[in-house]
Amino acid sequence: MTENIKEKLELVVEDEDAEPAQLHPCCPHGPTLLFYRQTPNDGYFACSAHRDRKLCNFRMEKSDWNYKHRQPLLVGKYPNAVTSDKVYIDxxxxxxxxxxxxxxxxxxxxxxxxxxxxxxxxxxxxxxxxxxxxxxxxxxxxxxxxxxxxxxxxxxxxxxxxxxxxxxxxxxxxxxxxxxxxxxxxxxxxxxxxxxxxxxxxxxxxxxxxxxxxxxxxxxxxxxxxxxxxxxxxxxxxxxxxxxxxxxxxxxxxxxxxxxxxxxxxxxxxxxxxxxxxxxxxxxxxxxxxxxxxxxLREEHGYKFCDKCQRYTALENTHCERCNNCSSLNGQTYKHCTSCDICVKPNYVHCTKCRRCSQREGHNCELYQSKQHCWLCGQLGHIETNCQVWRMMQRWQRKRKQFQQQGCLICGQSKHNERKCLQRYKYFKESHFMGHTVIMPRHL
Structure with missing residues (x-):
């Protein structure tokens, strides 16, 4: 399913315990989905399978839907299958x-x-x-x-x-x-x-x-x-x-x-x-x-076993001692950027203003930074030097000096950045669950 309009549509996904057929009207392709641009109350129901209205033109404003008047969901009859005893047929x-x-x-x-x-x-x-x-x-x-x-x-x-x-x-x-x-x-x-x-x-x-x-x-x-x-x-x-x-x-x-x-x-x-x-x-x-x-993964298909990762990786995926991982994702051999302190694609170049590696030099830094997650507060839309949360914490903690942009903003050392600073715990508390990290300032 793709979006055919320039404005991004948000999607309401109910809790797993809820039955969509009980909450949403149905089209010939089953329970519909609730889309909206501003708030769910202003949304509309549309087909879950077909985003092209030429294929399914069902659309109902949420304000027009009354689940008490819903129709029972019909279950089709299985057609008479013309099966073959030759199970090898594909x-x-x-x-x-x-x-x-x-x-x-x-x-x-x-x-x-x-x-x-x-x-x-x-x-x-x-x-x-x-x-x-x-x-x-x-x-x-x-x-x-x-x-x-x-x-x-x-x-x-x-x-x-x-x-x-x-x-x-x-x-x-x-x-x-x-x-x-x-x-x-x-x-x-x-x-x-x-x-x-x-x-x-x-x-x-x-x-x-x-x-x-x-x-x-x-x-x-x-x-x-x-x-x-x-x-x-x-x-x-x-x-x-x-x-x-x-x-x-x-x-x-x-x-x-x-x-x-x-x-x-x-x-x-x-x-x-x-x-x-x-x-x-x-x-x-x-x-x-x-x-x-x-x-x-078979070696004859282009894979190898990494003794340090203790798993099979692609031949071009080299182990990085700093990341302690075989970090390549796209089929290239990644390189480690000491400033970002992560492995990046080999054609990436480091931008000191953005404090990140980018796929090209001379990019629009303001636009690029608006798409980054801050290493300090974890929020999307800015980098560390523009972090308002950090600036407030600096004032509250009465920081004695401002560190250079190239170094860690927390401790001032140049051997690492804020993501791996051992003094993070003084300013930020982090909770981890199944690979997801939530960052909260300690003094807010």
Whole structure:
């Protein structure tokens, strides 16, 4: 799902315990979403699957909606599947891929990527896989027969090849099942020793908060059906470009990116073959809550084991002693900037005015700084030298001198910056939860 207007729309995502069908009106594609530009009270409901009104023209102002007059949500009848006894047939190799990026963006994994997934399932001793928007993976597992899988997909053509015990027409943006979901619930029920994992490959234009909401809802359903504590983790593989990692971690901070570069057979850029392929390989990665040290990447595919990180990394990813990590994300060999005290892309240059590395010299410093998070207070929109919170704290603490811009603003030393200053605790208190950090000034 993408935005077709210049003004950014905000999105209301309810708590996981709430049922969207009870709170929102429905269109033919299930419960709608509530969008707004200023406040939720001025919002409107629109289709969750189609942002193009030519594909679904449903729109209702929030002021016109009365949930007491809602219509019951209809569940479709599963079509008569024309299945074949030859389970090795894979229709994704014959069907024309649906190519509307706003809705389907249907791209299929290549064979090496399928091998990667099967390697991980074997290493993690996975017994069942929910294939959410990954039809080729489902048919691959169906053919090999070693792991059970269930396909949730928005392409109704797969109903012609699969039975209700392994497929349901599904909208991942609102967790809506178009057919009865009992077969899927039966699949989610596991024996005491069985392990289940969800693999999802959403359209890259999708709002990440919607996918995160759906994954949490499926986790809750799985835990309820198996009588597990509500917060019991469920293994997740979320396929997305590395440069969207900040959006994913904002919604699911427990997910980390694996170095493996996933290739598609029918995408010119997201692959390492062909004249239009990226010189540093596909940007698509797997974000997962599975500890990265448990994943197995093949050396013959261009990966190595880092003894210091204790995990597999890409060959070009060199270990940084200062960061204590193999920091590269995009297929290049990163370099460590002593001023920023982090690893950055090799073509980046350091701007002393911005106190950051940027992709080019001569940039608009004011605009660049407006998009940065302050290393002192953690807020977006300024850098440390313009931090009003810090200036107030300086006055309250009666700081005796101002330090040079090139040094640490907290202690004045030049060997580190404010993010790694050992005296931070005197001025800022930080809380950490599942990879997310909240910074609060101590004297406000």
């Amino acid at each position: 229709p994704t190799r014959e069907l024309e891929a649906l190519s509307q990026d706003q809705v389907h963006a249907q791209y299929f994994f290549d064979d090496k990527t399928l091998e990667f997934f099967e390697d991980q399932f074997t290493a993690l001793k996975i017994d069942k896989v929910v294939c959410m928007g990954t039809p080729r993976l489902h048919f691959h597992l169906r053919r090999t027969g070693n792991i059970k899988s269930f396909l949730l997909d928005f392409d109704e053509r797969f109903a012609e090849h699969l039975n209700p015990q392994e497929f349901c027409l599904y909208n991942m943006c609102n967790n809506h099942f178009f057919y009865k979901r009992q077969p899927f619930e039966m699949f989610l029920k596991c024996k005491s020793q069985e392990r289940l994992l969800i693999v999802t490959d959403p359209p890259f234009g999708c709002r990440t908060e919607l996918i995160a909401h759906t994954l949490r809802s499926l986790r809750r359903l799985h835990n309820d059906l198996n009588e597990l504590p509500v917060n019991t983790p469920l293994s997740i593989f979320w396929v997305y470009p590395y440069y969207m990692g900040n959006y994913i971690r904002k919604d699911m901070p427990e997910l980390a990116a694996c170095d493996y570069k996933l290739n598609y057979t029918n995408h010119e850029r997201y692959t390492n073959v062909g004249p239009s392929s990226r010189s540093y390989g596909s940007p698509v990665r797997v974000f997962t809550n599975v500890p990265l040290e448990l994943l197995q």
